Amino acid sequence: MKLNIDHIEYPELQKAIKPDIDARSIRLDVYIKDNKNIVYDIEMQVSDTKELPERSRYYQGMIDLQLIDKGQYYKELNKSFIIFICPFDIFGKERHIYTFENICKEDNSILLGDGTAKIFLNANGTQDDVSKELKAFLDYVAGKKPQDSFADKLEEAVKEAKKNRKWRHEYMTLLMRDRENVEKGIEKGIEKGEEKLAKLIKLLGAENRIDDILKATNDKEYRQELYKEYHII
Template identity: 60%
Template sequence: MAALGKEWNEIGISNDFLFGKVMRDPELCRELLEVILNVPIERVEYPEEQKTIDIAQDARSVRLDVYVADGNNTVYDIEMQTVQEEGLPKRSRYYQGMIDLALIEKGEPYTKLNKSYVIFICTFDAFGKGESVYTFENMCKEVEGLSLGDETHKIFLNAKGASKNVSPSLRAFLEYVAGNKSEDPFVKKLDEAVVKAKKNEKWRREYMTLLMRDRENVEKGRAEGRAEGRTEGYISSIRLCRKFHMTKEATLEELKHDFSLNDAEAMKVLEKYWNDESK
């Protein structure tokens, strides 16, 4: 596996850690939302990088990459997604529900729920139809054009999309997510922020610490040899491989090497934990 420092130097905006740091700039975040939604946004308030929502002690918590609100009672969750998962649509549903629960206190009227957007910026085509943008709202099947009016929106962007019905700015942004720079003003500003962020020694140490912790969990799983310890090690190893955007085949080899598994054993582990949401 490549050295951690080198990986920090090579990561780009599609890395969720770096994306969250760059989006701490409210002006950049505001411009990104304008590019995605193609509507003017006056300002964004209280950007919360990697916001965690815990509703109950025994419930699964939600960690959001970028969670912001604007001045018009609308909230936005923006997620950077580099791994294609079968359960991604249902994850968007779960995020939406948890955001709603966090927006109102017990006993408050539902009318206080904010208009909300859950946005996934994907480096792949989540639905395989070739579109650059997939927008979902709740509509009536029987009456054409009748909206439920719950003011929830789920948007999936596809960095590899080929559709032409998107703005030049959004096209340039998606190409930048895919690794291609351009002369687009927003992309240039975003790239400058990425370069600046990668010079931040505190963030570099934080990133490396997270990766080192994952590696320590892998080693812990190997050393303990207990079922629980090995499970933690399996999950941590797969998580680390996915952070480095390694393929399933490369991850399989890592599992075989780290845990002395044969082909069948490693494949069984990979299939069981590859899409584990705890990662």
């Protein structure tokens, strides 16, 4: 799938979406809207948590809840893309890109046309299935030396971002806050004598699910749900 974007609005980093009190809140890595009002949620995933397809479904639903207000027509829903960038292949077919849209199972020529797509990018793919520019980007994500002008520009942008005092301060503030919350959660789990809780908090911390950490340490029923989700016995 090739996306043609003229320009984008200012991206929101670590955008938080908090539904009602009983539902799980999420924090999106990068939330972008382009000139055609199409929404993109871009997620960098470090480890394979074995639930990315389910998480993409949940993120899609939460984004839709944010995009439409009471009394609006469903036709007013923005088109949206959920994009996971991964240094691993969750589907095992050695593709660089896996794009999913809703289609008719009985007739694959019929698209549901609900305006949503979920894309999983694999930085370690081997097939010739993406553009030169995207391949260069994925190689960069995989830690390889930039080989073209696009990757060189990306490398320079990363260096400039690291020099930007405001960006660095915001990043470090988020990082420190998240680490503090993870450490507090682990300490609380140890205090309660729950090794299971400490293990759960480490897993949640690896996925930046900080709000879930705070809720899990204080809500026993919710904690049990997460134990099941992560198969912690």
